[in-house]
Amino acid sequence: xxxxxxxxxxxxxxxAAAIQAREEGKLAFEELPxxxxxxxxxxxxxxxxxxxxxxxxRPAKTAPRKIxxxxxxxxxxxxxxxxxxEIAGPGFINLFLDPSWVYxxxxxxxxxxxxYGCSSIENSEKVQVEFVSANPTGLLxxxxxxxxxxxxxxxxxxxxxxxxxxxxxxxxxxxxxxETFGRSLEARYLQLLGxxxxxxxxxxxxxxxxxxxxxxxxxxxxxxxxxxxxxxxEILVKYALQEKLEQMKRDLADFRVHYDIWFSEQTLxxxxxxxxxxxxxxxxxxxxxxxxxxxxxxxxxxDDKDEVLVRSSGVPTYFAADIAYHKNKFQRxxxxxxxIWGADHHGHxxxxxxxxxxxxxxxxxxxxxxxxxxxxFRGGEPVRMSKRSGEYVTLRELIDEVGxxxxxxxxxxxxxxxxxxxxxxxxxxxxxxxxxYYVQYAHAxxxxxxxxxxxxxxxxxxxxxxxxxxAEVSLLEGIAxxxxxxxxxxASLEPHRLTHYVYNLANLFHGFYTTCHVLNxxxxxxxxxxxxxxxCRITLRNxxxxxxxxxxxxx
RNA sequence: GUCCCAGUAGCUCAGUUGGAUAGAGCAACGGACUUCUAAUCCGUAGGCCGGGGGUUCGAAUCCCUCCUGGGACGCCA
Numbered sequence: 077x078x079x080x081x082x083x084x085x086x087x088x089x090x091x092a093a094a095i096q097a098r099e100e101g102k103l104a105f106e107e108l109p110x111x112x113x114x115x116x117x118x119x120x121x122x123x124x125x126x127x128x129x130x131x132x133x134r135p136a137k138t139a140p141r142k143i144x145x146x147x148x149x150x151x152x153x154x155x156x157x158x159x160x161x162e163i164a165g166p167g168f169i170n171l172f173l174d175p176s177w178v179y180x181x182x183x184x185x186x187x188x189x190x191x192y193g194c195s196s197i198e199n200s201e202k203v204q205v206e207f208v209s210a211n212p213t214g215l216l217x218x219x220x221x222x223x224x225x226x227x228x229x230x231x232x233x234x235x236x237x238x239x240x241x242x243x244x245x246x247x248x249x250x251x252x253x254x255e256t257f258g259r260s261l262e263a264r265y266l267q268l269l270g271x272x273x274x275x276x277x278x279x280x281x282x283x284x285x286x287x288x289x290x291x292x293x294x295x296x297x298x299x300x301x302x303x304x305x306x307x308x309x310e311i312l313v314k315y316a317l318q319e320k321l322e323q324m325k326r327d328l329a330d331f332r333v334h335y336d337i338w339f340s341e342q343t344l345x346x347x348x349x350x351x352x353x354x355x356x357x358x359x360x361x362x363x364x365x366x367x368x369x370x371x372x373x374x375x376x377x378x379d380d381k382d383e384v385l386v387r388s389s390g391v392p393t394y395f396a397a398d399i400a401y402h403k404n405k406f407q408r409x410x411x412x413x414x415x416i417w418g419a420d421h422h423g424h425x426x427x428x429x430x431x432x433x434x435x436x437x438x439x440x441x442x443x444x445x446x447x448x449x450x451x452x453f454r455g456g457e458p459v460r461m462s463k464r465s466g467e468y469v470t471l472r473e474l475i476d477e478v479g480x481x482x483x484x485x486x487x488x489x490x491x492x493x494x495x496x497x498x499x500x501x502x503x504x505x506x507x508x509x510x511x512x513y514y515v516q517y518a519h520a521x522x523x524x525x526x527x528x529x530x531x532x533x534x535x536x537x538x539x540x541x542x543x544x545x546x547a548e549v550s551l552l553e554g555i556a557x558x559x560x561x562x563x564x565x566x567a568s569l570e571p572h573r574l575t576h577y578v579y580n581l582a583n584l585f586h587g588f589y590t591t592c593h594v595l596n597x598x599x600x601x602x603x604x605x606x607x608x609x610x611x612c613r614i615t616l617r618n619x620x621x622x623x624x625x626x627x628x629x630x631x
Numbered sequence: 632g633u634c635c636c637a638g639u640a641g642c643u644c645a646g647u648u649g650g651a652u653a654g655a656g657c658a659a660c661g662g663a664c665u666u667c668u669a670a671u672c673c674g675u676a677g678g679c680c681g682g683g684g685g686u687u688c689g690a691a692u693c694c695c696u697c698c699u700g701g702g703a704c705g706c707c708a
Binding site for chain 1: 633635636637639643644645648649650651652653654656657658662665666668669670671672673687688689691700701702703704705706707
């Protein structure tokens, strides 16, 4: 927070300096371009480096180093904790902060505690994150697991960055797959009761359907044998669907994913919302009839072909329901709607955005994160999976085998658009190879020291400037970076930044731990180090919480 | 064939709204435990950033092209 404040003030000072220089005729440019003010990779380049002179070079038609010099003439020295500055390399402005700034982070972390890292931003938005939304006709697989970890973490990140977040699961409890589901269940039901009936060719072959029907038979016996097939399928679907949903909720809860809303597709059919949205598109002239079906002119919005909304049979497609669903989202006044989809849905984006535009909403308010597929490895070999054959590793099995902590960390640790090779053996290993333990261990180590330390002195009452060792200063700086990291991760929709951040912070702590002893340090220094590790504990814990990984006090 | 994603150290991956000497983990090699948890730390080595062209003060990052891997192209969802 402090660091963020400093940065934004310095940024503004640089802007002001450039504009002042222009007013006095020293620089000529039309509009000040955006520039970066970042912590440079190399320590010798200062605490913050600005490339303002470089980006101004072209518009101002002046050599970057010359521009930097001019800007610095108008840059207030001594304020905002800038101790000194220099022009370096091709024209960077390197700023060296008064070293005292880092110490202010300790009381702040202590005071904010659970809230440290969180911001309350001025332009807070109402954001919806829809993720997983798996078909309830089967079990949750690895792709769903990745979506769950990513979606939930992203929602946490957005919330921490000050947005109002709703997590939503769209339940596909209508349409043709439910039809197929019903026929599959019926076949299993009859087969279990000794009838020699064929299993539908396009049916869902998973064992879980058999289990489900076995459960039904043990409760209700064979009484549905006498019921008319159509009604029978309805009953079986209703039973199995509820069971499946409960199971999904249970498994996701064990994965520490909790939704605000489970939105039923069926309600869109029942309420007439789909009909209404079709009518609206019709009136706006975006629909036409061909081959007995009703089509949406998605090509008007940049799609490569038009899309069927109502089949020639009169039954609306999934896409029609999805349009109604998205209209519903915008009617609920979300400023932004974020969907996390698997890579196999990427072709769906242009038409979905097209439909949103057609309905009169700005399609930029719909953001789709495409995540690439997951490949599982066990014993160095890829695990063969096929949803069609019903052979795949489920979320439940993943939780049982590697645990929620490791699984979530691994999923979040990779950017969404990278193909993920998930090494089950590595995730299960409780060794230093496994980054999640590395981070948790740092937290446990701190807790161990704090247990032995007795009461803490409030950071406010301590002279923290005794923390002069490079390991101490680096750790302080690392702690100070969390609010900025969260903002960045939220703005770029990249939760994987958080695992990288927390790993780095753990690394800084372990380095500190080796160099600096806490409990037997001299009076004064001891209290300051205790305050430091306590702040580090809070920072580690809060970040792990966002990722959805536990912060154990003992290991 | 068209579109999307990826190609960076032996392996898994960061880094891409263009910035300074391209990073981390693992694996390899060499060190560090009388003291708060060695599930740790320090060091060494490891690279035509897939190839080729271009844009400019500057390209892993942007553009073009080619190669390789994965995915999508249905009145499925």
